[in-house]
Amino acid sequence: MTKIQLKNVSKAYGNSKKVIDNMNLEIRDGSFTVLVGPSGCGKSTTLRMIAGLEEVTSGEIWIGDQLVNEVAPGKRGISMVFQNYALYPTMTVRGNIEFGLENMKIPKVERKKMVEEIAEIVDLTEFLDKRPQNLSGGQRQRVALARAMVKKPKVFIFDEPLSNLDAKLRGQMRTELIQLHKRLGTTFIYVTHDQVEAMSMGDEIVILDKGNIMQQAAPMEVYHNPENQFAAKFIGIPAMNVLPIAMLERNIGKMTDGRIFHVGFRPEHAEIQTAKQTTSGVHLPCEIMTMETLGSETLYLVNSDAGQFQVKSFHNPLMNTKKVHVTIPFDKLYFFDTQGNRVYTDGLPFEWRDEKVREEVLV
Amino acid sequence: MNLAKSSYINEVSEGEKPRSIKLTKWRPYLLIAPAIIVFLVFFIQPIFYMIYLSFHEWNFISPDKTFVGLENFIVLLSDPMFLQVIRNTLMYTFFTVLLSISIALLMSIWLNRQGWMYSFVQGAVFSPHIISLVSIAMLWMWIMDADYGLLNWVLSLVGINKVPWLTEPNIALASLIIIAVWKNIGYYTLIIIAGLQSIPKHLYEAAALDQTSGIRRFTKITFPMLSPSLFFLTIIGILDSIKVFETISIITKGGPLNSTNTLVYYIYENGFIFFKIGYASAAGVILLVILGILTLIYFKALSKRVHYQ
């Protein structure tokens, strides 16, 4: 059982204000949990508290059924892969991988075997006697991985391990890490500020903002069912469009739910056409401001009397068109209150201006 | 300078002609000529002159220098006093460097943290570095005075008898080493602290996750990472110590009983007090050889074991 729990954990550096405020987080045994959030939101801090590199100001951290607040980093059964790898520059690749094992007083013969096995797995056998400085970024990354793996930890933690690699290598390492997780079945905690990494790797995403958890759920759940405006805007490329409700009321009718303040919809859920559609939904006459064609898809920035927003379309780009109609299906609308929290409604929370539309919806 | 200037003018005025190409080829040499000339006149020429003199007998005044072949060297190397001088120099160098670096290393590890007290101590130990050697020598002559010195007074408070710091042949060299170490540690500490602070913090974090004990953290991470700084300090420490002169010439004049006479002071004594120029030059040549060998050893042997990022 290596479930990890943070109970009412707060952290302040020195006397400055809290970086993490009363965080409650549970990381499932064997999960690939990704902590994601903008720069400075406290991802590394959270990770480092779990690893024991940073003390908690208050609260409890549990690994399995052990309270680890007072347990030394090396005794928590955790291996960490650092963003800059943190390889020991004075040791060879072999020395780096072996160092932790030597500290654990594992006999030499056994050590040698373990190192060679790991080197085989991460494909480093021919580099064992080189120094990290003489390796490429991807190779160093693999040394860091090997060093973490060889200790057979209960939990792996990764702090933006791929951010120093080029795009191609990053994609490759991403796949390798997913496979590694499948094979080992141990708990992975992974920090990134790249939402693509978060979506593609994690089986659970924890979205952080200013030291608070905004949402914790499976990637597709976060995408389809964001709990608040922050999560909605953070996941998805491009971000969800969020417009003040007042500007939309003209087009869809008066709100019946007083809590609602903003309405959001994803760019890929809006339909863009040259003529007004009869399908049910919010109809907005718009003007195309800019257009980015990306091959399979086209990204439009459009202006309407409800405000500016983006539309992603998988149809052929609309060349030489200025005036368009955008339709947003009713069931793709998300409502948020003044705090940015999601408002869940039964049915649609507005009066019908146009009786005809209403009939269509209800059919 | 003139030459360099004219070549430049030639090139500009005659454009692409062959002659200017030839001058262009020479221009770099002309530009470095002043530096080379200074180097030759003030560094290389004296060395050759010294080597030349070492084969002659000369008293500094008489116009003739008598060629004596290797005799100066033969006399020198069979002179027990000279052998003692060599021994003194090596002892002095070895212990000064060893103690300076060891103490500075310990001080650095202690001082490498935040707080006004640590900054204050660091400043205090550094101050001897900026005091002139002559003042240091005078100061320590008083501190180490057997009858009226501070050191013996302090020792008397804890019931230790007078120590003849500078007048007892078995102790005087050690006293000079103490003075040198006292002067060195401030600067050495500064260099080592800078070295410590340039060790990335994440290495220690990785080590903590690797369950590294305190001792292994020092021997496997801190010390190897410091080796460039320590290597640098060893080099300048040895070169400085071998050439020690001021403190000896002011405090002990090589005495008592030749026990603190070192190579450079010996050369000075023979050359400018006894006016045995040829003899002093021969000792100078030996100093040159020793320094040359040491330099070779550093770069061949030591540099291989030094970690450079």
Ligand SMILES: Nc1ncnc2c1ncn2[C@@H]1O[C@H](COP(=O)(O)OP(=O)(O)OP(=O)(O)O)[C@@H](O)[C@H]1O
């Ligand atoms: N050692 C420290 N001393 C003081 N403040 C710190 C320290 N480390 C981090 N902070 C502060 O804590 C906050 C959270 O930092 P943290 O490193 O956890 O962010 P992060 O989410 O990992 O960001 P990034 O994506 O840029 O790595 C930041 O505002 C940062 O300024």
Ligand SMILES: [Mg+2]
């Ligand atoms: Mg970080």
